[in-house]
Amino acid sequence: xxxxxxxxxxxxxxxxxxxxxxxxALIAIGLIGxxxxxxxxxxxxxxxxxxxxxxxxxxxxxxxxxIAIEYLGGAVWSTPFRRVSEFLGxxxxxxxxxxxxxxxxxxxxxxxxxxxxxxxxxxxxGKSAYLNPTFFTVRVIIFFSIWILFYLILTRNSxxxxxxxxxxxxxxxxxxxxxxxxxxGLTLTFAAIDWIMSLEPHWFSTxxxxxxxSGTMLAALSFATILIVYLNEKGYFVKGISKDNYYSLxxxxxxxxxxxxYIAFSQFLLIWYANLPEETFWYLARWDGAWKYVTISTIFxxxxxxxxxxxxxxxxxxxxxxxxxxxIILFAHFLDIFWLVMPTFGKESFAFGWIEIAFPILAVGLIxxxxxxxxxxxxxxxxxxxxxxxxxxxxx
Amino acid sequence: xxxxxxxxxxxxxxxxxxxxxAAEEVKKQGFEKYDVNTPYxxxxxxxxxxxxxxxxxxxxxxxxxxxxxxxxxxxxFTSVVDYPQVIGGKPFYAFPGYVPVMFELTxxxxxxxxxxxxxxxxxxxxxxxxxLHDTNYMKAVSSxxxxxxxxxxxxxxxxxxxxxxxxxxxxxxxxxxxxxDTEVEHKNRIFEPKFIIGLVLIAVITSxxxxxxxxxxxxxxxxxxxxxxDKIVPxxxxxxxxxxxxxxxxxxxxxARGQLPYEYYQKPEEAAVALINPLFPTAENFALGKKxxxxxxxPCHGYHGEGDSxxxxxxxxxxxxxxxxxxxxxxxxxxxxITEGQNVMPSYSTQLSREEKWxxxxxxxxxxxxxxxxxxxxx
Numbered sequence: 001x002x003x004x005x006x007x008x009x010x011x012x013x014x015x016x017x018x019x020x021x022x023x024x025a026l027i028a029i030g031l032i033g034x035x036x037x038x039x040x041x042x043x044x045x046x047x048x049x050x051x052x053x054x055x056x057x058x059x060x061x062x063x064x065x066x067i068a069i070e071y072l073g074g075a076v077w078s079t080p081f082r083r084v085s086e087f088l089g090x091x092x093x094x095x096x097x098x099x100x101x102x103x104x105x106x107x108x109x110x111x112x113x114x115x116x117x118x119x120x121x122x123x124x125x126g127k128s129a130y131l132n133p134t135f136f137t138v139r140v141i142i143f144f145s146i147w148i149l150f151y152l153i154l155t156r157n158s159x160x161x162x163x164x165x166x167x168x169x170x171x172x173x174x175x176x177x178x179x180x181x182x183x184x185g186l187t188l189t190f191a192a193i194d195w196i197m198s199l200e201p202h203w204f205s206t207x208x209x210x211x212x213x214s215g216t217m218l219a220a221l222s223f224a225t226i227l228i229v230y231l232n233e234k235g236y237f238v239k240g241i242s243k244d245n246y247y248s249l250x251x252x253x254x255x256x257x258x259x260x261x262y263i264a265f266s267q268f269l270l271i272w273y274a275n276l277p278e279e280t281f282w283y284l285a286r287w288d289g290a291w292k293y294v295t296i297s298t299i300f301x302x303x304x305x306x307x308x309x310x311x312x313x314x315x316x317x318x319x320x321x322x323x324x325x326x327x328i329i330l331f332a333h334f335l336d337i338f339w340l341v342m343p344t345f346g347k348e349s350f351a352f353g354w355i356e357i358a359f360p361i362l363a364v365g366l367i368x369x370x371x372x373x374x375x376x377x378x379x380x381x382x383x384x385x386x387x388x389x390x391x392x393x394x395x396x
Numbered sequence: 397x398x399x400x401x402x403x404x405x406x407x408x409x410x411x412x413x414x415x416x417x418a419a420e421e422v423k424k425q426g427f428e429k430y431d432v433n434t435p436y437x438x439x440x441x442x443x444x445x446x447x448x449x450x451x452x453x454x455x456x457x458x459x460x461x462x463x464x465x466x467x468x469x470x471x472x473f474t475s476v477v478d479y480p481q482v483i484g485g486k487p488f489y490a491f492p493g494y495v496p497v498m499f500e501l502t503x504x505x506x507x508x509x510x511x512x513x514x515x516x517x518x519x520x521x522x523x524x525x526x527x528l529h530d531t532n533y534m535k536a537v538s539s540x541x542x543x544x545x546x547x548x549x550x551x552x553x554x555x556x557x558x559x560x561x562x563x564x565x566x567x568x569x570x571x572x573x574x575x576x577d578t579e580v581e582h583k584n585r586i587f588e589p590k591f592i593i594g595l596v597l598i599a600v601i602t603s604x605x606x607x608x609x610x611x612x613x614x615x616x617x618x619x620x621x622x623x624x625x626d627k628i629v630p631x632x633x634x635x636x637x638x639x640x641x642x643x644x645x646x647x648x649x650x651x652a653r654g655q656l657p658y659e660y661y662q663k664p665e666e667a668a669v670a671l672i673n674p675l676f677p678t679a680e681n682f683a684l685g686k687k688x689x690x691x692x693x694x695p696c697h698g699y700h701g702e703g704d705s706x707x708x709x710x711x712x713x714x715x716x717x718x719x720x721x722x723x724x725x726x727x728x729x730x731x732x733x734i735t736e737g738q739n740v741m742p743s744y745s746t747q748l749s750r751e752e753k754w755x756x757x758x759x760x761x762x763x764x765x766x767x768x769x770x771x772x773x774x775x
C-alpha cells in the first residue's frame with residue numbers, strides 16, 4: 001500500500017484577538033437587533049430572517065461544494081487553503097437554528113400555506129401536491145441533513161489525515177465528493193425553489209436553481225478569499241503559497257462573476273421576450289417604485305464593478321484587489337437575495353431600516369465566529385494531504 | 397550540412413522551471429534576438445524575459461469593441477432604419493434581444509481577429525514561411541518540450557558560449573536550425589500555382605457538393621420520401637372523387653361546431669336592424685368586453701377608442717369611435733364591422749366568438765358614454 005504522507009512543516013499561530021472580538025461584537029449587536037425585530041415587527045423580521053438564512057446557506061453549502069470540487073477535479077492549487085472552506089462549511093450546523101424562526105412564521109411569509117387561498121386558486125391547488133407545509137418540512141429536513149452529513153464525512157477524513165497521513169482518505173473523499181455533487185445540485189435547486197421561488201407561488205423560472213447556485217458559489221468563494229488573502233499575507237499558512245495560487249483564486253472568482261451575469265441575463269431575456277403575464281409580473285414587481293433602483297444597482301454591484309476590478313491580469317494576483325472584489329461580491333450576494341425575497345414583503349417601495357441592518361450583521365458575525373471556533377481546534381493547513389506539496393509548488 | 401545557412405541555435409528543455417531559468421540567464425547575458433516556445437503559456441516567462449506587458453490585450457479590446465459596435469449598427473440599421481417592424485409589441489430597438497448578438501460578435505471578432513493580428517505580426521503576411529517550420533524543434537515544442545533559440549543575427553552570437561549556457565540549464569537537445577533552401581529562394585509561396593490551384597479545387601468541391609445535395613440528392617430516393625407522401629395537400633386534385641377536387645365541402649345542410657354562418661354578409665344596413673345585443677350590461681360582460689377590446693382593438697383604435705393607434709404609422713389610423721356616426725349606430729351595426737371588417741380593417745370573426753363580439757360592443761358603448769354622457773346619466 002502507499003506510504004503515509006510526511007507532514008509539511010507548519011506552526012500554528014494564534015488568530016489575532018481582534019478577530020474573535022469583532023465576531024462577538026457583531027453577534028451581540030446583531031442578535032439584539034434581530035430579537036427586537038421579531039418582537040417589534042414579526043412579519044418583516046421573518047422575511048429578513050429568510051434573507052439571512054439563504055445567505056448563510058450560500059456560505060455553508062457553497063463551501064462544502066468547493067471542498068468537493070477540489071477533490072473531484074484533483075485541483076492542487078487550492079489544497080493549501082482548503083481548510084478555510086472546511087471551517088466556513090461548518091456554518092451548515094447553524095442552518096436549522098436560523099431556519100427555525102422563519103419556519104415558525106411560515107404562514108406570514110408564504111401564500112401557499114393558506115389553505116383557503118390555495119383552494120380558491122386553480123393554479124395553486126394544482127401545485128399543492130408539492131407546495132404544502134408537510135412536504136415542505138420533509139424537504140427542508142432532507143436538505144439540511146444532506147449538507148451536514150457530507151460536510152461531516154469530508155472534513156472528518158481530511159482531519160484524520162493530519163494525524164495518520166493515510167493517502168486512502170483522499171481517495172475515499174474523491175468518491176464521497178462524486179456522490180455529493182448530484183445531491184448538492186438537487187438540494188440546492190430545490191432549496192432555492194422552496195425558500196425563494198415559492199414566495200410568489202404563481203411564478204416559475206426553470207433556471208432559478210442555477211441562478212441561486214451562481215450566487216452561492218460566488219459568496220462561498222469570496223468569503224474564503226477574504227480570509228485566505230488576509231491570513232496568508234500575515235503568514236498564517238505555510239511557506240510556498242505564491243501569486244500563482246492567488247491568480248487561480250482570482251480567475252475562478254472572475255469566471256463566476258461572468259457566470260452569474262450570464263445566468264441572470266438569460267433568465268431575464270427569456271421572460272422579457274416571451275412577455276407572458278404569468279412570468280413578467282415577477283420582474284415588473286422589481287421595476288416598481290424604489291425597487292427599480294435596487295434592480296439597476298445589482299447590475300453594477302454584482303457584475304460590472306467586480307468585473308472591472310478583476311479584469312486586468314495583475315489584479316488577480318494583487319491581495320488588495322482580491323479582497324476589495326470579494327467584499328463587493330459578498331455584499332452583492334446579500335443584496336441579490338434581498339432583491340429576490342423582499343419585494344414579496346414590500347411592494348413598490350422597499351423597507352429599509354435598522355431591522356434590515358441587524359440581520360446581515362448577525363450573519364457575518366456568526367460566520368466569522370464559526371471560523372474562529374473551528375480554527376482553535378484544527379490546523380489551518382492540511383499538513384499531510386498528498387496534494388499539499390504539489391499545491392505549494394504550484395505554477396501556472 | 398555546412399553549405400546550409402544557419403538561422404539560430406536551439407535548445408530543448410524538459411521542465412518549465414529549467415526554461416524559465418535559462419531564459420533569465422540568456423536575458424542577463426545581454427542577448428536580444430532570442431525567443432522561447434512552449435506547449436502552453438508558462439506564467440512567469442514575461443518576467444524572466446523582462447518583456448514589457450503585452451499590448452495584445454489592447455488589440456483584443458479594440459477588436460472586441462469594434463465587434464460590439466458592428467453588432468449595434470447591424471441591429472439598429474436593420475430593425476430601426478431599414479425595415480422597422482413591430483414584433484410582439486416590442487419597441488423597434490428591442491435592446492435585451494440584441495444583447496446576445498452583441499455578445500457573440502464581440503467575442504468572435506476579439507478572438508479571431510486577435511489571432512489574425514498575431515499571425516500577421518509573426519509571419520509578416522502574406523509571407524507564410526518561417527525557418528522554424530518543419531523542424532524537430534517545432535515538433536518537440538508543440539508536444540511536450542520547452543524550447544529556446546538564439547538567432548545568428550544577435551550581436552553577441554557565439555556558438556561555444558551559447559552551447560555551454562544551454563548545457564548549464566539541463567538542455568536535453570542542443571542543435572542548430574537551418575534555413576530551408578527552397579524557402580530561401582521562393583519568397584512568397586502564397587502565389588505559387590500549387591497553392592492557388594489547391595484553393596480553387598477546394599472552392600469547386602465545396603460549392604459542387606452543396607449544389608448537388610440541395611438540388612439533386614434531395615430529390616432522389618430515399619431522400620425524396622419526405623416530400624412524396626401518399627396524402628393530398630391543399631389545392632391538389634384527386635381522381636377518387638367525381639368532381640376531381642382534393643378538398644371537400646362540408647356535407648350539405650350541416651354546420652361545423654361554433655361556425656354559425658353569418659346571414660348579413662355585405663348587408664350592413666340589414667344587420668343594423670336585425671341584430672340585437674343578447675348580452676345584459678353586467679359587470680362580467682363589461683369585463684370580458686374590456687379584455688377583448690384591449691387585446692384586439694386597442695392597438696389601432698387606442699385604449700379609449702379615440703383612434704390613437706400604437707402602430708406608429710404602420711397602419712392607417714382609424715377614425716374615432718366617439719364620432720356621432722358611430723354613436724348613432726345600433727349595436728348590430730358595430731357587430732357587423734367586427735364580423736366583416738370595413739375597408740382596411742380586417743374581420744375579427746376568427747379571433748372572437750359571438751359572445752365576445754357582443755361583449756366588445758357593450759364595452760364600446762361604455763367608452764362612448766364616458767365622453768358623451770346622456771342627460772339621464774347625470775341625474
